[in-house]
Amino acid sequence: MNLIDTHAHIYSSKFDSDRDEVIDAIKMAGVERIYMPNVDVETIDRMLDCERRYPNFCIPMMGLHPCDVKEDYQEQLKVMKSWLDKRSFAAVGEIGLDLYWDKSFFEQQKLALKEQIEWAKAYDLPIVLHCRESMDETIEIVRESHDGKLKGVFHCFTGDLTQAMQIIEMGFLLGIGGVSTYKNGGLDRVIPHLSLENLVLETDAPYLAPVPHRGKRNSPQYLPFIAERVGDLLQVSAAEVALRTKKNALGLFKEFTHEL
Template identity: 65%
Template structure:
């Protein structure tokens, strides 16, 4: 079985002490690709170092995380836009809205998201959306920006069935991670209704580890655990989940994959 982790911060310092061991485990688990979301200007060098060390496996994306949108967001965005002129990235991400932490820059978050969506349209790239405690707001903004050319992933989807259906109607995929294994995660009632057609797998490592590793450092090695749980919800094999979600991920990142 082959898997793709569509969202993992494998460049995080939390992996510094045993990175080679983790990556050996990733290979053993059958994870062929790890798509790495960027966070801010400081995270770029570590992310690109991972790409260099594990070429064709660790794939970089470029974007400004909503929690890192502050007074200087326009300057940060200008530097990131310059990066797109220097080289290819697989997607614009991780971008979006966050109302869980600091709400004082919410208007700036929305402006930053619109700017980064404009990059995606210009370069025909997918967007990777963060929408913590802001699902409705993110859906609304994306709907307003959708001109038929936008696509990508609503990362770490934990919304309702109605929200899932709206996202699918907008032409996007749902990123399903460790929350699928949580007892009160809510996805047990959503996934059976929407099936595999618009699902991709992710870990968000080092965060949100699936059961039985909940509360510990997450890793792309745990993707098969998430796949198995999705299979349980749908009454299908882990192999089918692996096959379909890999196909879906390859569609999302088709433009970049064609260059590998």
């Protein structure tokens, strides 16, 4: 299988002790590219170091994660905008809303999301959206900001079928990860009603490892388990899932090039 992981934090410190070995295992598993979402100002150097070490394999995005929207979010956004001004990135991400961890900066999260969506429109880039416990609120902001050309991924989709159809109607893709393999994840009631043309695969490594590795450090090398689960739910082969979701990912992110 030739797979693409559209969302993995391979630059995380959780991989510092064995990153080269993990990358080798990822390639052996049939994963041919990893798209890396940024989190905050502190993660930029780590992410770009991964790009330098594994060129054309680890591809960076640029954005401010909603959980890192705090008092200084405007200063952080200035730094990220300066990076977008001086070099290319595959997407604006990971951006969005999060009502799971901390609701105290929710209004600032919405402002940061709207600003970063405008960046994506200005640079003609897709957006990669985090929407934990905030699916409806995120859909509403994206719909309000949509200019007819805006596109992207609702990362780690765990919503219901109504939400899935709203996202698809806006021209966005659903990022399907390890939750699809969980017994009570809920995606077994949604994915069978969808088409492969609306999906991309992701791991969100080092988080949310799929069964049979649930509870352990996640890695893009486990992406085949997610492809197999999606294939089972759609009654197609894992190879077909890999082929179609790879096409979707490459179509969304375009052919990324950056001179290192």
